[in-house]
Amino acid sequence: MYSEIISKFFKEHNITVGDIVKVDAKGITEEGELMPSTEANDSGIIIVKLKSGYNIGINFKEAKISRVSRGKPYGEFPRADLKYKEGLPKIKLVYTGGTIGSKVDYKTGGVYMLTKPEELLYEIPELSDIAHIRACDFLHVASEDMSTDDWGKIAKEVGDSLNDGFRGAIVTMGTDTMHYTVSALSFMLEGLNSPVVVTGAQRSPDRGSSDAFLNLICSAHIAAKSNIAEVGICMHYSSNDDKCAFIRGTRARKMHTSRRDAFRAVNSRPIAFVDSKGEIAYNSDYKKLSKNFRSKVKIVTGFEKKVALIKAYPNSDPEIIDFYVGKGCRGLIIEGTGLGHTPALTENKNASWLSYIKNAIDNGVVVGMTSQCLYGRVNGMVYRTLRLLSGLGVIYCEDMLPEVAYIKLGWLLGNYRKEKAAKLLAENLAGEISTRSEYDEFLA
Amino acid sequence: MYSEIISKFFKEHNITVGDIVKVDAKGITEEGELMPSTEANDSGIIIVKLKSGYNIGINFKEAKISRVSRGKPYGEFPRADLKYKEGLPKIKLVYTGGTIGSKVDYKTGGVYMLTKPEELLYEIPELSDIAHIRACDFLHVASEDMSTDDWGKIAKEVGDSLNDGFRGAIVTMGTDTMHYTVSALSFMLEGLNSPVVVTGAQRSPDRGSSDAFLNLICSAHIAAKSNIAEVGICMHYSSNDDKCAFIRGTRARKMHTSRRDAFRAVNSRPIAFVDSKGEIAYNSDYKKLSKNFRSKVKIVTGFEKKVALIKAYPNSDPEIIDFYVGKGCRGLIIEGTGLGHTPALTENKNASWLSYIKNAIDNGVVVGMTSQCLYGRVNGMVYRTLRLLSGLGVIYCEDMLPEVAYIKLGWLLGNYRKEKAAKLLAENLAGEISTRSEYDEFLA
Numbered sequence: 001m002y003s004e005i006i007s008k009f010f011k012e013h014n015i016t017v018g019d020i021v022k023v024d025a026k027g028i029t030e031e032g033e034l035m036p037s038t039e040a041n042d043s044g045i046i047i048v049k050l051k052s053g054y055n056i057g058i059n060f061k062e063a064k065i066s067r068v069s070r071g072k073p074y075g076e077f078p079r080a081d082l083k084y085k086e087g088l089p090k091i092k093l094v095y096t097g098g099t100i101g102s103k104v105d106y107k108t109g110g111v112y113m114l115t116k117p118e119e120l121l122y123e124i125p126e127l128s129d130i131a132h133i134r135a136c137d138f139l140h141v142a143s144e145d146m147s148t149d150d151w152g153k154i155a156k157e158v159g160d161s162l163n164d165g166f167r168g169a170i171v172t173m174g175t176d177t178m179h180y181t182v183s184a185l186s187f188m189l190e191g192l193n194s195p196v197v198v199t200g201a202q203r204s205p206d207r208g209s210s211d212a213f214l215n216l217i218c219s220a221h222i223a224a225k226s227n228i229a230e231v232g233i234c235m236h237y238s239s240n241d242d243k244c245a246f247i248r249g250t251r252a253r254k255m256h257t258s259r260r261d262a263f264r265a266v267n268s269r270p271i272a273f274v275d276s277k278g279e280i281a282y283n284s285d286y287k288k289l290s291k292n293f294r295s296k297v298k299i300v301t302g303f304e305k306k307v308a309l310i311k312a313y314p315n316s317d318p319e320i321i322d323f324y325v326g327k328g329c330r331g332l333i334i335e336g337t338g339l340g341h342t343p344a345l346t347e348n349k350n351a352s353w354l355s356y357i358k359n360a361i362d363n364g365v366v367v368g369m370t371s372q373c374l375y376g377r378v379n380g381m382v383y384r385t386l387r388l389l390s391g392l393g394v395i396y397c398e399d400m401l402p403e404v405a406y407i408k409l410g411w412l413l414g415n416y417r418k419e420k421a422a423k424l425l426a427e428n429l430a431g432e433i434s435t436r437s438e439y440d441e442f443l444a
Numbered sequence: 445m446y447s448e449i450i451s452k453f454f455k456e457h458n459i460t461v462g463d464i465v466k467v468d469a470k471g472i473t474e475e476g477e478l479m480p481s482t483e484a485n486d487s488g489i490i491i492v493k494l495k496s497g498y499n500i501g502i503n504f505k506e507a508k509i510s511r512v513s514r515g516k517p518y519g520e521f522p523r524a525d526l527k528y529k530e531g532l533p534k535i536k537l538v539y540t541g542g543t544i545g546s547k548v549d550y551k552t553g554g555v556y557m558l559t560k561p562e563e564l565l566y567e568i569p570e571l572s573d574i575a576h577i578r579a580c581d582f583l584h585v586a587s588e589d590m591s592t593d594d595w596g597k598i599a600k601e602v603g604d605s606l607n608d609g610f611r612g613a614i615v616t617m618g619t620d621t622m623h624y625t626v627s628a629l630s631f632m633l634e635g636l637n638s639p640v641v642v643t644g645a646q647r648s649p650d651r652g653s654s655d656a657f658l659n660l661i662c663s664a665h666i667a668a669k670s671n672i673a674e675v676g677i678c679m680h681y682s683s684n685d686d687k688c689a690f691i692r693g694t695r696a697r698k699m700h701t702s703r704r705d706a707f708r709a710v711n712s713r714p715i716a717f718v719d720s721k722g723e724i725a726y727n728s729d730y731k732k733l734s735k736n737f738r739s740k741v742k743i744v745t746g747f748e749k750k751v752a753l754i755k756a757y758p759n760s761d762p763e764i765i766d767f768y769v770g771k772g773c774r775g776l777i778i779e780g781t782g783l784g785h786t787p788a789l790t791e792n793k794n795a796s797w798l799s800y801i802k803n804a805i806d807n808g809v810v811v812g813m814t815s816q817c818l819y820g821r822v823n824g825m826v827y828r829t830l831r832l833l834s835g836l837g838v839i840y841c842e843d844m845l846p847e848v849a850y851i852k853l854g855w856l857l858g859n860y861r862k863e864k865a866a867k868l869l870a871e872n873l874a875g876e877i878s879t880r881s882e883y884d885e886f887l888a
Contacts, residue, residue, distance in 0.1 A: 144785035148759050176782030180758045257783050257820025311755050311779070313847065314624045315592050315854070323767050335755070338620030339701050341588035376701025381500075403757065410759070 003044055006060050015067045023048055025063040030056060033208075049207065084132050089224045091131040091168050092161035093117065094154055096139040096146070098174025100201035100212045120172070123205055124213055130278065131224040133170070136161075143174025143181075143200075148410065151181055152301030155188035158196055159299035168195040168223030170216070175200040175262065178233060179252045183407040186231040186249035186430040190298040193289045196231040197222050198249070202260050211236050211260040214276055218244035221278040228271060229289035230431065236260040237273060245270035248286070250404050250432035253374065266374055267399040268434065287431075302414030307331040309406040311372060312342040318356040325359065330418070331366045331409040335402040340369040340378035340389070354389065361393050366422045368395045368409055370402040395425050398433045408432060447488055450504050459511045467492055469507040474500060477652075493651065528576050533668045535575040535612050536605035537561065538598055540583040540590070542618025544645035544656045564616070567649055568657055574722065575668040577614070580605075587618025587625075587644075592854065595625055596745030599632035602640055603743035612639040612667030614660070619644045619706065622677060623696045627851040630675040630693035630874040634742040637733045640675040641666050642693070646704050655680050655704040658720055662688035665722040672715060673733035674875065680704040681717060689714035692730070694848050694876035697818065710818055711843040712878065731875075746858030751775040753850040755816060756786040762800040769803065774862070775810045775853040779846040784813040784822035784833070798833065805837050810866045812839045812853055814846040839869050842877045852876060 002010065015021060017036045022029060023046065035047035045057040046065065095101060095117035117135040127133055138157060139150060158169045173181060182198045189196060199219040201212035219234040226246075233252040237245040238261050247265045256262035269284040306329045310320055324332060334357075336342050342353035360367055369389065371378050377399040380390030390396060397405045405425070412421035426433070446454070459465060461480045466473060467490065479491035489501040490509065539545060539561030561579040571577055582601060583594060602613045617625060626642045633640060641663040645656035663678040670690075677696040681689040682705050691709045700706035713728040750773045754764055768776060778801075780786050786797035804811055813833065815822050821843040824834030834840060841849045849869070856865035871877070 142785075144758075144781050144787050146758060174782075176785055177758050254782065254817050255819050257815050257817045257822060259820065262817065262820075305759055307759075308761065309755060309757055311753060313753055313850070314588075314590060314621050315749055315751075317752065317771070319771075320764070320767070323764070327761070327763075337588050338618075338698065341586075341620055343588050371701050373698050373701045373706065375699050376703065376706075378701060406757070 002046075003060075006044065006046065009060075009065070013065070013067065015065070019070055020068040021048060022066050022068050023058050023063050025058050030058075031068060032056075049209075085128060088130070088132045089167035090165065091133045091170060091220060091223045092158065092166045093121075093133050093135040094138050094157050094161075094169060094171045095120070095135055096150070096154065096171065096173040097141045098143050098172065098178075098200050099204050100172045100174075100199070100215070101140070102204045103206045117172070120205060120212070120216070124216055126217055126276075127220055130217065130220040131167075133220065134166075141174075143176040143178060146173070146177055146181060148184070148303045148305055151184040152188065152303060154181070155185050155301050156299050158185070159189055159297040162192075162194045162196075163296045166194070168197065168226075170219045170223050171196070171198045172216070173198065173200050175202060175235075175254060179249075179254055179263070179401075180403055180407055182231060182233050182249035182252060183404045183432075184303070184411065186432070187408060187411045188299060188301050189231060190300055191295055192231065192287075192297055193229050193295050194297075195223050195226050195228045195289070197234045197246070198232070199234045202236075202258060202262060211241070214241055215244060217276050218246075218274045221274050221280065222246050222272070225278060226272065226274075226280055227288050229287045230271065232271060233263050234274070235263045237270070243273050243275040246272045246274060248431045250408075250430050251401070253401055253403065266401055267376070268431070300411075300415055303410050304330055304413035305410070307333070307406060307410040307413060309333050309335060309402060311335040312337065312353065313372075314343055316343060318342070318344075318353040321353075321356040321360050325363050325365060329360075329365060331368070331413050331421075332360060333368045333370055333397070333402060333406045333409055334394075335372045336369050336378070337372060340371055340380060340396055342389070354392070357389065357394060358392050364418065366395070366409060366413065366418060366425065367393070368397045368405050368425050370397045370400060370405045372402065374401060395422060397426055400432050404432050446490075447504075450488065450490065453504075453509070457509070457511065459509070463514055464512040465492060466510050466512050467502050467507050469502050474502075475512060476500075493653075529572060532574070532576045533611035534609065535577045535614060535664060535667045536602065536610040537565070537577050537579040538582050538601050538605075538613060538615045539564070539579055540594070540598065540615065540617040541585045542587050542616065542644050543648050544616045544618075544643070544659070545584070546648045547650045561616070564649060564656070564660070568660055570661055570720075571664055574661065574664040575611075577664065578610075585618075587620040587622060590617070590621055590625060592628070592747045592749055595628040596632065596747060598625070599629050599745050600743050602629070603633055603741040606636075606638045606640075607740045610638075612641065612670075614663045614667050615640070615642045616660070617642065617644050619646060619679075619698060623693075623698055623707070623845075624847055624851055626675060626677050626693035626696060627848045627876075628747070628855065630876075631852060631855045632743060632745050633675060634744055635739055636675065636731075636741055637673050637739050638741075639667050639670050639672045639733070641678045641690070642676070643678045646680075646702060646706060655685070658685055659688060661720050662690075662718045665718050665724065666690050666716070669722060670716065670718075670724055671732050673731045674715065676715060677707050678718070679707045681714070687717050687719040690716045690718060692875045694852075694874050695845070697845060697847070710845055711820070712875070744855075744859055747854050748774055748857035749854070751777070751850060751854040751857060753777050753779060753846060755779040756781065756797065757816075758787060760787060762786070762788075762797040765797075765800040765804050769807050769809060773804075773809060775812070775857050775865075776804060777812045777814055777841070777846060777850045777853055778838075779816045780813050780822070781816060784815055784824060784840055786833070798836070801833065801838060802836050808862065810839070810853060810857065810862060810869065811837070812841045812849050812869050814841045814844060814849045816846065818845060839866060841870055844876050848876050 032048040032050040044060045197219040199215045203210045205212040231249040234246045251268040255264045271286045273281045344352040378396045380396040476492040476494040488504045643659045643663040647654045649656040675693040695712040699708045715730045717725045788796040822840045824840040
């Protein structure tokens with residue numbers, strides 16, 4: 001509730017929560033929906049939800065506030081007790097933090113973490129009709145702070161749950177590095193025979209525009225009903241609140257900072273679309289689960305941390321390779337230009353990328369090449385200069401995303417001898433490489 | 445012409461150039477169009493154009509060749525003398541190499557450079573009906589080898605030509621780093637009052653599927669007829685050979701390794717579409733040239749080479765920042781995750797990116813933040829941890845592409861004092877930042 005002074009002001013000016021208001025403060029003018037205050041808040045901060053979906057907090061004393069238009073009355077989110085219904089498939093929910101597990105801090109307009117995963121499930125009573133969801137309070141980290149060790153822990157928790165009889169698993173996390181995590185899980189869970197769905201939200205669940213609800217409901221449908229035996233991301237497919245896409249973990253990439261449909265399938269198509277009613281439309285080939293043979297998942301969590309992802313661009317300094325070699329780096333993925341170039345590849349230039357790359361390979365480093373174009377396929381054979389690189393032993397990573405190649409190389413070097421790791425880098429293990437490119441999916 | 449032995453084999457097996465053939469060599473089977481040989485070629489190499497558009501060379505002695513289907517007869521490209529017609533606008537063509545200036549080497553199946561820009565103009569007689577094009581044989585480099593000095597030289601050549609009375613300019617170059625070059629030209633040509641069109645090709649002009657012809661014809665139309673006073677890229681808009689898009693230089697990005705429509709406008713819409721007949725459809729706001737006041741272009745070519753672009757990702761090593769600081773780096777652009785994060789931003793972690801970034805700023809380095817999502821806008825105010833970064837003085841670069849922010853910072857530090865450069869980094873100079881995001885253009 002807003003403080004007495006603020007409430008009085010609102011009453012006098014015929015402003016109610018939900019109205020569109022204009023706020024001038026310190027020379028900055030913002031327009032948006034007046035949000036309710038929290039009970040604890042008597043600090044004199046007005047909360048306004050901007051069109052962008054973000055909430056801001058403005059000091060009432062410094063602000064000039066006026067009503068622009070009348071809004072819809074603002075309601076509380078529906079709440080329900082966690083109920084478990086008979087006969088529904090058992091799904092494990094591994095909670096790790098992120099925006100889907102956070103609320104707006106009405107004092108600052110910023111975002112902070114929820115304390116318990118149940119807070120999330122309480123908000124979505126529909127989930128109890130889809131599956132028997134057991135939440136596991138696992139981690140409380142922002143996605144940018146998730147470590148390679150965390151990936152292994154999540155893989156183990158998911159794998160153990162599946163081996164204990166859960167039908168599927170949902171992992172909730174922040175979206176910023178979600179495609180790195182989901183890629184790691186794709187390699188770490190070998191011989192998977194269940195759907196593993198990673199999801200999150202671009203806007204926190206206490207916002208009217210949050211994508212958390214549809215994302216979780218659709219994820220539950222995939223985990224409870226689909227016959228997909230793969231790890232993938234289930235998030236909004238468009239900016240409408242109508243359906244989600246389930247994208248293979250090794251093909252997903254966050255392609256927008258803030259849109260709800262930020263995740264895209266790169267060089268592949270989404271495996272399936274799913275709506276809130278549980279209608280699943282399969283859209284491409286995928287690994288199907290076998291009902292007759294419920295094999296155990298093999299959990300392979302080794303990860304070599306001494307790997308790096310390097311971007312090559314005009315005027316970029318090849319000494320960066322020496323920097324990593326000097327630190328004992330065992331694997332390098334280069335995000336080259338176009339078909340897999342680095343600057344100054346021609347033989348007659350001094351201090352070219354070529355000589356530094358040669359030095360790295362001579363020092364036993366596995367070097368893989370990808371493209372910063374993201375879409376398409378690298379090719380070490382088209383241009384003369386490229387043949388110099390592939391001739392040195394640089395491994396061209398086909399149509400694999402740079403981020404996925406980086407995760408894969410760390411995982412390979414964490415679990416295999418170097419020669420074997422180098423050999424497997426350009427071979428398809430978890431849908432990360434395809435022999436034929438699906439052209440029609442480019443930026444669609 | 446193919447050698448006598450090969451020609452005899454073709455005759456006996458009723459195979460002619462243009463047919464679709466299957467070739468088995470060393471256990472690898474490829475299918476594609478049989479290409480003509482060059483006169484110089486009597487080395488026993490068969491040239492086959494694959495469906496991907498790439499030519500491969502196969503040793504006849506090692507290959508088993510059979511015809512799959514009858515093809516269309518293969519013709520030479522039309523040739524014409526360079527003619528100049530009266531009354532057409534004068535356009536400068538600055539030739540710098542790249543795939544548009546290259547031919548297939550039939551001995552290896554690789555690609556090498558043309559020796560003269562006229563070779564390119566000879567291939568496209570239509571150009572002489574559009575404009576009086578004066579080619580300037582400027583550089584012969586692959587796009588990945590183009591240097592920051594080259595950008596300045598190109599800017600000077602273009603600027604001088606426009607100041608000497610040319611109506612517009614076309615720059616031909618390789619596509620891999622084209623968006624870096626065009627971005628540099630956008631900042632280096634101040635007060636532009638003419639169209640400056642950068643173009644190239646994804647497939648070399650001696651291939652039937654080359655995009656060089658449409659790209660050059662459309663570029664000539666933009667340079668000769670449009671009222672656009674901006675620098676931009678003119679390349680295929682779709683994989684059809686029907687029209688090109690003219691994309692603002694600070695908004696274009698190569699988003700596919702090999703498609704002809706590889707360039708996309710990010711966080712903006714193409715300025716215009718143009719077809720081979722010269723129909724120009726304007727599609728968004730742009731700077732219009734003034735016919736009454738033909739001001740001189742100011743050519744500002746300073747560029748600080750001690751700048752770098754750093755990608756932040758899970759498990760990435762923040763010591764990379766010290767590496768650059770130690771080398772005297774004056775500007776750093778971070779390609780962060782999501783809204784502009786780096787790993788381990790929280791205050792209580794040791795050796796976090798935060799402390800290294802603070803050290804860089806304390807050492808006088810200008811640090812800018814962008815997003816590896818590419819689409820969308822960074823925001824230093826939404827999450828608590830981000831406020832720590834923006835509090836240190838990290839400059840959030842709005843909806844600017846990471847590559848553009850890198851070029852811009854190098855250019856700013858090459859021409860302005862540090863404080864002024866830092867201030868201008870987040871201000872719009874050449875269409876690289878917009879106050880409102882054009883959401884509907886996301887990946888469309």
